[in-house]
Amino acid sequence: MQKDKITRRTALTCAAALPLAAGLGGAAPARAQAAQGPQVPRVYRVPLGEFEVTAMMAGTRTVPDPQGTFGMNVSPEEFAEVSEAAHIPTDKAQFFFTPTLVNTGSALILFDTGLDPAGIVAAVEAAGYTAEDVSHVVITHMHGDHIGGLSDGGTPTFANAALLTGQAEWDHWTAAGNETFEDKVRPLEAEFAFLSNGGEVAPGITAVLAPGHTPGHMCFMLESGGKKMMLTADLANHYVWSLGKPDWEVRFDMDKELAASSRRKILGTLAEDGTPFIGYHMPFPAIGYVIAEEDGFRYLPHSYQLLMS
Template identity: 85%
Template sequence: MTNMEKNKMTRRNALTAAAALPLATGLTGAGARPAAAQPAQGPQVPRTYRVPLGDFEVTAMMAGTRTVPEPKGTFGLNASDEEFAEVSKAAHIPTDKAQFFFTPTLVNTGSAVILFDTGLDPAGITAAVEAAGYAPEDVTHVVITHMHGDHIGGLSDGGTPTFANAALLTGQEEWNHWTEAGNDTFESKVRPLEDQFSFLGNGEEVAPGITSVLAPGHTPGHMCFMLESGGQKLMLTADLANHYVWSVGKPDWEVRFDMDKELAASSRRKIFGTLAEDKTPFIGYHMPFPAVGYVEAEGDGFRYMPHSYQLLMT
């Protein structure tokens, strides 16, 4: 090695040592001030997730999440404990608790701002809509996929509508059922707004490019909605499936919340079969946030594949 090369090596070593010195001194040097302990801030779930769909802009909104114990009492009622445990282990999820997500969707068509479902309460859905960049008065339509409390809870407060400027729509069959059900949440949240509702049948338009798809079983008139713009499609599946493993993966497993369990399983198979065949993405109200994904046929059921960046590149 020449003297010049030795000098270069010496200078390089000196520079490397000097660069590392502040970090080393800060950690272990004499007289160094110890770093102050900082409490953990806890897990964080994003509030909104926006994707384009042709000329539409679709925003999934986190209106609430909670941990629920003993999921076997809700999902897989007709599965054995052993099978439930085996399927859960394969998906790397626990069997003693599950995380529930509540995800209304906002669709800006360019001429209308349409909210699908209203979450658990007025404060939660208002915060979600504002986090998405809108005010409650900007919402032109509210569509209720079905009348369970976690979908109608934010519709009104003491008879006062949360979205005062919005036209209200729901399925005719769904309305017919709940008006006779004697349900307290329906009576307090929905009944006071009865005169403001319009009703949809299967295959009818909410707005150009947004079509109802009857998917009964979870409730008698439960509806999904197909969005289509610029040659692109995305389906809002609402509560067609309540869990990405125990309902999507096992469509015949009975769910406590499904009013007609056999019919609900049939609806899951029919609609997820079509989505898988057509490679159409969907937003599921209870899927892990941001609740956007795909399905493909696998075994006797389907495999849920979360959206990564596909819709962002169209």
């Protein structure tokens, strides 16, 4: 008797499901949906002691012929072997542009300004702030993808912000005759203050000279509550072809030998100390660790380590 009751209940349940099954089977097919395309997150925030550090995606683009930029001093065969081992293509690369906001509790400090004013303002707003909230803008070096959002026709994008950059970097570019510098930076010359190696942006934020990419290129060490993180800017411009192979020449490095020396020195220290870093051109969110490996280094992307500190 009990067996019959279960059988009848099962039969009724199956019968009730038949219209739905029939609809899915072809009588009323699901409507096709157009693909929406890849989605890249715009903001990633982590705590660092009493600081909040926000990596911001200010732009990304696909660039052909990566060996025209990276590994210029190695054979195509070696470039292909290293790329294939990392499962990345040899005919194109994805570039990322990642300015960083540091909220110290008393200052909101922006490191680099991306490609253009609209892009950096959108990134800051996606992070929950406005351009007027930014108290300091620090320029790590004067390449166009770092100064592009600083001003528009002489009007500063961050009107309330103090402006800082390295003294050696400033001295070079003021004499270089560079069009982007003259357009974006020169009109704000009176607003700039200058840093030397070891100079302090704010308590817990220290400049570290790392020349080669440009003459006065700077990294910045963040320290708060016993925690450290370094903003490495363009010390290494790709996680495989530059960080992984520090002696590979990079087209944008103005002094290639000096740039390689700076990479080895600073990456070696980060690896030895286990200090995380944000690299301006690393895959977003651009936060990771450096592992010493053979004659170079390996990039270990951040997962959740900093969220639990």
